[in-house]
Amino acid sequence: MDAFEAILSRTSIRNYKKQAISNDLLQKLLRAASNAPSAGNQQPWHFVILDDRKILNVIQTFHPSAKMLKEADKAILVCGDLHLEKFEGYWMIDCAAATENILLAAHCLGLGACWLGLYPREGRVAGMRKLLQLPTHVIPFAIVSLGYPAEVKTKEDRYNISRIHRNKW
16 A cells, blocks of 8 residues: 555554564564654654553553553554653654554554554553653653454545635635
């Protein structure tokens, strides 16, 4: 699938088959994330592979939208590292780009994925920080649940001409 098709057809998948994701596919997702654009090429991210069932099951105790992690084969936690930040305040934009790259790459590889936001919700950030014993300079930004899709969704066209402006509002 080409990039344009991937962008227009990707959708959030929350139901997964009981099928393992290979380490090869996981490495492809992490390579895609690592090649996201970042402000000044600062790359202020770290990625935590989550494949321990106990950890995946605990996350929903502090993240109300994380129920799909009970079925997900794996997840990737995207974190921002304030020690790697060259341009203050851009780490979250950079981490968002990396997260989107994971979502698009997963779709292209036949996997289902869903973005679970953590930052800036203090309770979610604190829960993840405590669960994984993250250092204080590392901020958990988002979790991407991963698995082979057990559902088929049709993507709606979200293009909205009323939100397009030229040269002025």
